[in-house]
Structure formats: C-alpha cells, structure tokens
Amino acid sequence: QSALTQPASVSGSPGQSITISCTGASSDIGNYNYVSWYQQHPGKAPKLIIFDVSNRPSGVSSRFSGSKSANTASLTISGLQVEDEAEYHCSSYSSTDSLVFGTGTKVTVL
Amino acid sequence: QELLVQSGAEVKRPGASVRVSCKASQYIFTDYYLHWVRRAPGQGLEWMGWFKPNTGWTYYAKKFQGWVTMTSEMSIATAHLDLSSLKSDDTAIYYCARGPPVGGPPQQNGRYFDYWGQGTLVTVSS
Numbered sequence: 001q002s003a004l005t006q007p008a009s010v011s012g013s014p015g016q017s018i019t020i021s022c023t024g025a026s027s028d029i030g031n032y033n034y035v036s037w038y039q040q041h042p043g044k045a046p047k048l049i050i051f052d053v054s055n056r057p058s059g060v061s062s063r064f065s066g067s068k069s070a071n072t073a074s075l076t077i078s079g080l081q082v083e084d085e086a087e088y089h090c091s092s093y094s095s096t097d098s099l100v101f102g103t104g105t106k107v108t109v110l
Numbered sequence: 111q112e113l114l115v116q117s118g119a120e121v122k123r124p125g126a127s128v129r130v131s132c133k134a135s136q137y138i139f140t141d142y143y144l145h146w147v148r149r150a151p152g153q154g155l156e157w158m159g160w161f162k163p164n165t166g167w168t169y170y171a172k173k174f175q176g177w178v179t180m181t182s183e184m185s186i187a188t189a190h191l192d193l194s195s196l197k198s199d200d201t202a203i204y205y206c207a208r209g210p211p212v213g214g215p216p217q218q219n220g221r222y223f224d225y226w227g228q229g230t231l232v233t234v235s236s
Contacts, residue, residue, distance in 0.1 A: 003154060006154075032217060034217060034218065034220070034221045036221065036222045036223070038155070038223070040155075045205060045226035045227065045228055045229055046147075046155065046205070046207075046223070046226055047226075048222055048223060048224050051221060051222035051224075052221060052222070057222075057224065089154060089155050091155075091157070091220070093217050093218075093220060093221070097171055097172050098157075098159075098160070098169055098171065098219075098220060099145075099157045099160075099171075099220035100157065101147075101154055101155040101156060101157055102154060103154045104153075104154035104155065
C-alpha cells in the first residue's frame, strides 16, 4: 500500500492562508469520506485536527478546515500563526489495507 | 493526566524482540479500538494495525504481518505491541492511539485517532 502523496513543504506569512493537498486513489480518498488530518510539532505526538474530511474536534481552531474533491483531500489553514508551524499528516481508510497515511508536509511560517 | 501512557525507550540488537506497552486511563478500555503507528527518522507516519480490546481481534497492515503482535491485559487496561526479528530500519518512535468506539462498520475503525500516547523510541543498533 503506497502512502498518500503530500507536498514535502508549504510556507506562508502570518495572516495568510495556505492549503495542503493529499492525493490518493479510488481505493481510499476517492470512495470514502474517512479522511483525517493530524498536526505534529517536533518531539510531540500527533494531534487530531480534522476527521471525516471536514469535521473539527472540539477545541480545534476554526482556522483549520478540510475538504475533498475526487481522489484529493485538502487542509486549509487560514490566518496563519507562528504556532501553526509544524508537520501535517493526512490519513484515509483504504480498501486495500485498511488505513494509509500521507507522506507528511512541513509548514513553515515565514 | 494523559489518557495513554507508554513504556520507556528501548535499545535492541538486530534480530532481537521488543515489547512496547500502552496504559489507558480515564475511559473504558474495551470500548474503543487501539491502533499502533510508527514514525522512523525522516519518514512520515506509518500505520501498523489495530487491536479490538473487547474481543482480542487484530488486523495488521500487510507490511507488518508475521512479525508484529498486538495484545492486551484487560485487568490493567494495557495494550502491548510485540516486534520480533528487529532490523535497523525498525528504529522509530512507536505510538499507540485511540480509535473510534467499537461496534461500527469495519471501514470506520480507523476514521480518526483522538488520543495518542507520548511515543516510545525503539533504537535497533549493533
């Protein structure tokens, strides 16, 4: 099972919006709405920020939003803040091996 | 207090075995799936499999079938991940993570991981 494809890095200035893509296939993102996103700061465990494509857990900032089109899911961070600098991982249910993660994207706040 | 607390770092020789433990608290251990995820240096997250505490059922990702075992001790709400025949590229941080409640359709058992352990570094080196 190949990992979902994410850009290695994305950057933006404070206050800007950025979007991270997560590309899979019809066996995962394309046919299932079980996409989630995790934020991971260095040396810390991942934190759930989006589940079921576009739902935010309680306590997660509304600056984080998720969407999906065909085989690609996206995470948008609006009003970028310094504390958003972290690595972001997508995941999806996969009919070929139950679950697959993305390759991970490092977000840099300029 | 954290919901999932993992055992400490391990250093092993190639070919050895290791056990990583994950103690759950503040929720009913048997009511939720428990997953294991690892992150090797310079790599992304890698899903290893799930464990269903109320039945003992497991599913291992294809890559890990045959050398990974997930079990639990329900009396102490603790899950275990056993790795055998370790190689240097198994050096990674291993995480346990709580999945959705048991009882839903199979496609949902990895929908999200809402709580994670702090991670256990396993170093495999000669």
